[in-house]
Amino acid sequence: MLNQAQAEQFQIEYLQPVEKREDAKSSWGQDIKEGLSQSPKTIPPKYFYDDQGSQLFEQICELPEYYPTRTEASILRKYAEEIVERTGICELVELGSGSSTKTRLLLDAYHQQNEVFKYMPIDVSAGILKESAIQLKQDYNSLEIKGLVGTYEQALTQLKPSAWPARMIFFLGSSIGNFSEAGYDNFLNKIAQVLENGDYFLLGIDLQKPKSTLEPAYNDSKGITAAFNLNMLTHLNNKFGGNFDVNNFKHQAIYNEERKQIEMYLLSEREQKISLEKLDLKVKLNKGEKILTEMSRKFNIEETRDKLESKKLKTIKVFTDENKWFALMLCQFSK
Numbered sequence: 001m002l003n004q005a006q007a008e009q010f011q012i013e014y015l016q017p018v019e020k021r022e023d024a025k026s027s028w029g030q031d032i033k034e035g036l037s038q039s040p041k042t043i044p045p046k047y048f049y050d051d052q053g054s055q056l057f058e059q060i061c062e063l064p065e066y067y068p069t070r071t072e073a074s075i076l077r078k079y080a081e082e083i084v085e086r087t088g089i090c091e092l093v094e095l096g097s098g099s100s101t102k103t104r105l106l107l108d109a110y111h112q113q114n115e116v117f118k119y120m121p122i123d124v125s126a127g128i129l130k131e132s133a134i135q136l137k138q139d140y141n142s143l144e145i146k147g148l149v150g151t152y153e154q155a156l157t158q159l160k161p162s163a164w165p166a167r168m169i170f171f172l173g174s175s176i177g178n179f180s181e182a183g184y185d186n187f188l189n190k191i192a193q194v195l196e197n198g199d200y201f202l203l204g205i206d207l208q209k210p211k212s213t214l215e216p217a218y219n220d221s222k223g224i225t226a227a228f229n230l231n232m233l234t235h236l237n238n239k240f241g242g243n244f245d246v247n248n249f250k251h252q253a254i255y256n257e258e259r260k261q262i263e264m265y266l267l268s269e270r271e272q273k274i275s276l277e278k279l280d281l282k283v284k285l286n287k288g289e290k291i292l293t294e295m296s297r298k299f300n301i302e303e304t305r306d307k308l309e310s311k312k313l314k315t316i317k318v319f320t321d322e323n324k325w326f327a328l329m330l331c332q333f334s335k
């Protein structure tokens with residue numbers, strides 16, 4: 001719980017569920033029903049991130065095998081100043097902010113140049129959003145923070161025009177890799193819709209590389225990724241009155257070299273019947289049947305640049321590390 005003094009220092013707003021406005025398919029719960037009646041069965045990755053899942057993800061980011069976080073952080077550390085020089089004063093909007101750890105590298109750079117600026121972190125986990133807002137307020141007292149609790153979709157359809165000279169939306173950690181090809185396209189359309197001429201988009205992408213580096217990053221020796229994957233079932237149990245027994249499932253992550261993506265599954269180790277009471281849903285799983293919980297696509301700089309360009313997002317600079325494992329694309333929207 002927040003005390004009065006803490007609560008006054010920043011705003012947190014809960015975004016409206018999209019289904020109240022238009023699109024019932026994208027609502028929480030409905031997508032579970034659809035995903036579990038498909039073949040193969042799927043559960044969307046946003047269900048990883050209850051408070052426990054967000055914490056497990058933070059632990060993943062510190063694993064020696066999980067290179068993306070530290071590689072992206074090293075790029076940010078090296079080039080944050082240049083990013084600030086290029087964008088000038090900005091309203092910063094972060095999609096899927098989590099604990100905002102890496103973001104601090106950017107905030108530091110903006111903080112050094114401009115006294116006051118605004119940061120809008122957006123995340124589905126209210127817990128992690130509040131915790132990190134408290135920490136950020138302590139470290140950057142002139143920072144105006146407005147956190148939004150909701151999905152990317154909700155945020156991008158409900159974001160109001162910025163009062164600042166420019167806005168930069170940033171989407172780090174290669175979370176864009178979670179989208180299907182169609183979802184990716186759709187997402188970039190929405191980004192282009194909320195940006196105004198001259199606004200910026202900073203995108204972190206994990207680059208294509210050998211299986212021998214990729215697979216260990218999703219099969220760590222401490223089993224944290226396995227716990228993260230299995231926690232999704234606990235989340236569904238809590239949220240929708242489910243009876244998944246995590247002991248009956250096994251974590252699996254493989255690199256699909258043809259499709260250039262990591263695929264994460266929960267493998268049913270026996271035949272079992274699951275019910276999710278609040279969704280009025282019953283599902284039968286066969287022994288050996290797999291539920292796809294995440295795709296993590298790996299990118300190529302040139303293809304990504306072309307894709308962004310097709311959405312009027314012009315790449316003004318690509319920042320990368322010496323191994324070319326990860327890249328940050330800084331784009332500017334121009335009609």
Ligand code: AVJ
Nearest residue numbers: 060173174175178218225296
């Ligand atoms: C947050 C989607 C970028 O795909 O690497 C990490 C999530 N899943 N380990 C990723 C994740 C398993 C992560 N993203």
